Amino acid sequence: MxxxxxxxxxxxxxxxxxxxxxxxxxxxxxxxxxxxxxxxxxxxxxxxxxxxxxxxxxxxxxxxxxxxxxxxxxxxxxxxxxxxxxxxxxxxxxxxxxxxxxxxxxxxxxxxxxxxxxxxxxxxxxxxxxxxxxxxxxxxxxxxxxxxxxxxxxxxxxxxxxxxxxxxxxxxxxxxxxxxxxxxxxxxxxxxxxxxxxxxxxxxxxxxxxxxxxxxxxxxxxxxxxxxPERAQVALGAFASVEDAGEAVAAIIASGFIPGGLEMMDGLAIRAAEDYLHAGYPVDAAAILLCELDGTSEEVADGVARVREIMERARATEVRTSRNETERLAFWAGRKAAFPAVGRLSPDYYCMDGTIPRKHLARVLTRISALSREYGLPVANVFHAGDGNLHPLILYDANKPGDLERTEELGGRILEECIAVGGTITGEHGVGVEKIGQMCLQFSPAELNQFHAVKAAFDSQGLLNPGKAVPTLVRCAELGAMHVHQGALPFPELERF
Amino acid sequence: MxxxxxxxxxxxxxxxxxxxxxxxxxxxxxxxxxxxxxxxxxxxxxxxxxxxxxxxxxxxxxxxxxxxxxxxxxxxxxxxxxxxxxxxxxxxxxxxxxxxxxxxxxxxxxxxxxxxxxxxxxxxxxxxxxxxxxxxxxxxxxxxxxxxxxxxxxxxxxxxxxxxxxxxxxxxxxxxxxxxxxxxxxxxxxxxxxxxxxxxxxxxxxxxxxxxxxxxxxxxxxxxxxxxPERAQVALGAFASVEDAGEAVAAIIASGFIPGGLEMMDGLAIRAAEDYLHAGYPVDAAAILLCELDGTSEEVADGVARVREIMERARATEVRTSRNETERLAFWAGRKAAFPAVGRLSPDYYCMDGTIPRKHLARVLTRISALSREYGLPVANVFHAGDGNLHPLILYDANKPGDLERTEELGGRILEECIAVGGTITGEHGVGVEKIGQMCLQFSPAELNQFHAVKAAFDSQGLLNPGKAVPTLVRCAELGAMHVHQGALPFPELERF
CATH class of the missing domain: 3.30.465.10 (Uridine Diphospho-n-acetylenolpyruvylglucosamine Reductase; domain 3)
Known part of the structure; x- marks a missing residue:
């Protein structure tokens, strides 16, 4: 690149x-x-x-x-x-x-x-x-x-x-x-x-x-x-569609308690993890949710029962709960190894890190599927569903002419979708050099100028890690990048939530 | 002033x-x-x-x-x-x-x-x-x-x-x-x-x-x-000494769960609140703790039982728990009206807002008592014990010559104690004009310069709320204020905790 x-x-x-x-x-x-x-x-x-x-x-x-x-x-x-x-x-x-x-x-x-x-x-x-x-x-x-x-x-x-x-x-x-x-x-x-x-x-x-x-x-x-925490337990729910899983996420959060972790994997990621690790994941599911509760034994028992009920109401095809610490760790093993597992499917993969308001999970995932078909590049989704932090993994082959460029373009399109629904281009990985172009979309010139002014307050000569995190306005102009945070939004109603 | x-x-x-x-x-x-x-x-x-x-x-x-x-x-x-x-x-x-x-x-x-x-x-x-x-x-x-x-x-x-x-x-x-x-x-x-x-x-x-x-x-x-939260309940513990109450605070936090609120009132504040509101507080106590638990009914019941046990182990002379919402609000009424209640004891009062690491609660409260005697000005303590945010209320009479100046000086001494144990001069009220002098003690010239540089990145002419929050180095020099955050600390071992 x-x-x-x-x-x-x-x-x-x-x-x-x-x-x-x-x-x-x-x-x-x-x-x-x-x-x-x-x-x-x-x-x-x-x-x-x-x-x-x-x-x-x-x-x-x-x-x-x-x-x-x-x-x-x-x-x-x-x-x-x-x-x-x-x-x-x-x-x-x-x-x-x-x-x-x-x-x-x-x-x-x-x-x-x-x-x-x-x-x-x-x-x-x-x-x-x-x-x-x-x-x-x-x-x-x-x-x-x-x-x-x-x-x-x-x-x-x-x-x-x-x-x-x-x-x-x-x-x-x-x-x-x-x-x-x-x-x-x-x-x-x-x-x-x-x-x-x-x-x-x-x-x-x-x-x-x-x-x-x-x-x-x-x-x-x-x-x-x-x-x-005294105890932790995981509920694993399998769903026949990403929409159902998204509905379960919204219902779990809406029910008022906050799980220790609430993760989603889509079909491609589930099967990759299962092939790699044999964690016992339901390979026919379109999506699974892993929901961990931690706290006192009473809290956890109560929480797990409620999560099971919510998942079942959202049409889960199956709900399993870890019966002991070994099972809990086994449930997580597939999730934790998901990136390398997906990596085995393809010579290269590119991990994205957009964030969206939770309620738009199903909408954005559907859009990612459509973009994946449009670009002819498979995308696996493994992510922090609870806080709307997506990690689409785009599978490509760096040795195939044009694949890398198409991957970058697809990644950019996915981030633009995140911005359009009121989300951001990074959840936890930072901007670095990777997403510096998308910063031009996320922020207005006045906002970028304010970032530069803050930078200059610490480092007037620009010697600390130059070229990262915050693009110059010149660079945004070169990229022809347009600020879409305010103004002509694909879903203009979202600005008002 | x-x-x-x-x-x-x-x-x-x-x-x-x-x-x-x-x-x-x-x-x-x-x-x-x-x-x-x-x-x-x-x-x-x-x-x-x-x-x-x-x-x-x-x-x-x-x-x-x-x-x-x-x-x-x-x-x-x-x-x-x-x-x-x-x-x-x-x-x-x-x-x-x-x-x-x-x-x-x-x-x-x-x-x-x-x-x-x-x-x-x-x-x-x-x-x-x-x-x-x-x-x-x-x-x-x-x-x-x-x-x-x-x-x-x-x-x-x-x-x-x-x-x-x-x-x-x-x-x-x-x-x-x-x-x-x-x-x-x-x-x-x-x-x-x-x-x-x-x-x-x-x-x-x-x-x-x-x-x-x-x-x-x-x-x-x-x-x-x-x-x-589904439910909230308050435990009120009375203690024969501020040290015992401080020990209970440390033990509650150490036990791992985080109360919704954990407040302390000392003897003077308790009696003032009781005279004013007749909330039924134990007027002979040297200190009371109000500890609120919130969450599901099970969590709260479990938590209240544990808090009672901890308070009793810290030699509480009495522990009461609210039996219903009316009682819960009555327990809080005295705390919420503590400032005006203390205000009735004296023509004027001055509310401080220092923060200290919780473990130094007893040490700093003892020091405040000694300073109160030294200056001949009563000090009532009503504060957020759980996060170490003190609100000493200094009682004075603005019409008595010299009282206001002595109050300001005593307030300054109390904040210096907070800084000395690794705390800060404000917990939640801000610096404003009130604590601008103490900022010179809390921060080094390099740190204050960094604040000024950030300010200039937003407002190069200094037109937004000038004279508040961050003192100029010139003002610190005029005050003869010395930075005590690093260097010659009254408790030098605290820098290493």
């Missing part, structure tokens, strides 16, 4: 040598990588369709070193891309050929677990799951659970405002982070947030969360911990 | 006349107030110790009119202070003698209630309680419930990020707002947020929430609605 233009010029070999020397003055030799073979592992993140070798990779291990890297880059006017574990799916950590890639991989210490106030203070390179493992000794855990939680880092989670299966009940990263320390491009250390529920001053904590490394470099994260 | 310096000059009578004429060109005559007797009702908000007549008050009734007011003020370089219902407790809507007070009082329409997606779209002048009343037809309500909810407006709630008794479980305003439309000082309409859980771009929704009218003027708010 075409790498977006970043507006900066290539660096001369001499200038590169002098920058390397300046970095080596305060970093150990093995913490400054500048040879092609050493740079190769950093050429992409989880969005591997986009690749580019960075100029230099640095691996500092102290906050002071990070501050010196930033001050040096600012002096040399060299752009900086911060990287956590590199599992991001929108290319937020894609390097720049004229820029420094700043890896936070060495920041792996858990600094404090405070069971009384239910908080953990950690370095940004700590893995998401490692926090829950450390907190487990106190019966606590960190709620947001992106599929990549074994590998992804908390700093990256904050940068992309990561979600997960349980964010319907427990919120996204932004709802589970209490405080951050970050370095500005000038090397100043700024603390935002507090141990309290609210703080004075502008909410820079929320502003930094999801800002994709464009406002500052996060060097410490304080997260909220939750007590492990 | 001394009104903070705003850095702007007085307007000549001629300039005022010309501005009035320009406003009258597009606003009806009764929507432009400029005579002293008409301006009087707007001289203060709920923080009535600070008063100042505005230059002009405007009462537009359409978004277009607001945009024209802003563009005009920008042309004339006249500062603008937006005002909702004027119930704020930190002086956020205190007018400027050289500025326009922009009242949103005429924006009182509920634009849409969407029961399926559980959202309400309303104008900013709609009263907090009116949203719940309108949503009640669908069994839904809007969760944040500041004490002033009968009168306060949703626009003001967003501007101050208001809380309430139930924010422990349901969050502050920022956690319950889905989207905003606001006008920039240039008159551009910007939409932030969406109907989805997350959105692309920087989180300007959270940034605007709690920004105290300094970044833009909110003209539309979309809020989340929740289903009314």
């Amino acid at each position: 075409a790498v977006p233009h970043t507006g900066s010029e290539a660096m001369t070999p001499d200038a590169k040598r002098s920058l390397v020397a300046a970095l080596q003055a305060f970093l150990p030799a093995n913490a400054v990588l500048h040879e092609d073979e050493d740079l190769r592992p950093y050429e992409c993140d989880g969005l591997s369709a986009y690749r580019r070798l960075p100029l230099i990779v640095v691996l500092p291990s102290t906050v002071d070193q990070v501050a010196r890297v930033l001050t040096l880059c600012r002096q040399h006017e060299v752009p900086v891309v911060a990287r956590g574990a590199g599992t991001g799916l929108s290319g937020g950590a894609l390097p720049l050929s004229n820029g420094v890639l700043l890896s936070l991989a060495k920041f792996r210490r858990i600094l404090a677990i405070d069971p009384v106030n239910r908080m953990a203070r950690v370095e940004p390179g700590v893995r998401n799951l490692a926090i829950s493992e450390a907190a487990g000794a106190y019966g606590l855990y960190y709620a947001p659970d992106p599929s990549s939680q074994i590998a992804c880092s908390i700093g990256g989670n904050v940068a992309e405002n990561a979600g997960g299966v349980h964010c319907l009940k427990y919120g996204l990263t932004v709802h589970n982070v209490l405080a951050l320390k970050f370095l500005t491009i000038d090397g100043d250390l700024v603390t935002v947030g507090s141990q309290g529920l609210d703080g004075p001053g502008y909410d820079l904590l929320a502003l930094l969360t999801g800002s994709e490394g464009m406002l500052g470099v996060i060097v410490e994260v304080t997260v909220k911990l939750l007590p492990r | 001394a009104v903070p310096h705003t850095g702007s000059e007085a307007m000549t009578p001629d300039a005022k006349r010309s501005l009035v004429a320009a406003l009258q060109a597009f606003l009806p005559a009764n929507a432009v107030l400029h005579e002293d007797e008409d301006l009087r009702p707007y001289e203060c908000d709920g923080l009535s110790a600070y008063r100042r007549l505005p230059l002009i008050v405007v009462l537009p009734s359409t978004v277009d009119q607001v945009a024209r007011v802003l563009t005009l003020c920008r042309q004339h370089e006249v500062p603008v202070v937006a005002r909702g219902a004027g119930t704020g407790l930190s002086g956020g809507a205190l007018p400027l003698s050289n500025g326009v007070l922009l009242s949103l009082a005429k924006f009182r329409r509920i634009l849409a209630i969407d029961p399926v997606n559980r959202m309400a779209r309303v104008e900013p002048g709609v009263r907090n309680l009116a949203i719940s009343e309108a949503a009640g037809a669908y069994g839904l309500y809007y969760a944040p419930d500041p004490s002033s909810q009968i009168a306060c407006s949703i626009g003001g709630n967003v501007a101050e990020n208001a809380g309430g008794v139930h924010c422990l479980k349901y969050g502050l305003t920022v956690h319950n707002v889905l989207a905003l439309k606001f006008l920039t000082i240039d008159g551009d309409l910007v939409t932030v947020g969406s109907q989805g859980l997350d959105g692309p771009g920087y989180d300007l929704l959270a940034l605007l929430t709690g920004s105290e009218g300094m970044l833009g003027v909110i003209v539309e708010v979309t809020v989340k609605l929740l289903p009314r």
